[in-house]
Amino acid sequence: MNGHSMLVNVDVLDEEKVPERELVVHRRHELDRLLDALRPSGAGSADLTYLIGPTGTGKTMLAKLTLDILDSELPELETAYINCWQHYERVEILREVVGGLCDTITHRKVAATRVDMLQELRETSDCPRYVILDEADQLAEPEVLYDLIEEDLNLVLIANHEDDLFQGLDERLQSRLTVGTRIECNSYSVSELTAILEKRSEYAFNTRHYSPYHIRQLEYIAERADGDARIAIRALREAAKHGGRELTDADLEYALPEARTRLRQKSLDDLNEHQRALYEIIEERGRISPGDLFEAYHKRIEEPRTKRTVRKYLKKLEQYNHIEAEGESVEREYRPLTGDG
């Protein structure tokens, strides 16, 4: 890139970091809509907003950025961000919500029952409160939504597909949930992704002039990223780390698969050795019955866990979209999921 390409701001190429507002190029409309939807209108009625779209389309970024902006406008508001992949049981979610919203360093952190926590929420309700439930379609017990909308909270639900969100809910709750604002984040087009990358590299490399060659490179990354901004941004970062003063095509060829592996690896890192062994076996076999899987796992690990625990691990792997379970009972089979999302 343009003579001296020094990476001056790595954070800009961190797909996890919430970017500055001016870095947002292709979600400005959605950002405004979300801000409008969430800004306290005075009515004080509980609000419900949906952010729907595939992975890597800026949903989490939008939600977090919006709360940052609102927070700077009205510092007294309280917010909680919860990723439902990490926490997906009813009490867990409530605990996180209470922890985030009620900064009362609860003397009784004990009080772990649902009713107690709802009570706690009710007692501390004088300022606007916002709860983001990310990956909300992963909720094991969507009834928790019922608890939350009862409590005059502003809920932002993030999910890939809206349908998944409503599965297995009783009609009463379903009709309560259909009233919210829907904001869709579709997959980025190649030109949108290119624009995002241009903006990012402008800040990351502190340069404003691109050679046509450089633009062409960003385009190339964008073409290969499947509309997923995380992959694109990560790839640019890997390329910058790999390359010298100027990015070469070889840097890009290295960076693209590297970005995917890294992103995948990052979620695999959350697994413990048992979960990883199970995943590896499933990946090696391609397709395996629970019995064979347990047997193979038993051989591979020195101190294997019991079947019951293994089942919990497998459930977790399913939650994380690393594997997929098919069929029931004796016909059950596990198989790996490679593409993400």
Place this chain on the structure above:
DNA sequence: CGTCCACTGGAAGCCGTGGCGC
């Protein structure tokens, strides 16, 4: 049909850890 078998996931109990009050 009834019985067996493989499998899932809920419930309860065990135990080590870590925070808290004294």
Place this chain on the structure above:
DNA sequence: GCGCCACGGCTTCCAGTGGACG
């Protein structure tokens, strides 16, 4: 420093489900 106690990770036990087989 000591004892208490809740919590999380794990196990054990079990009810429920659905295919296979006599």
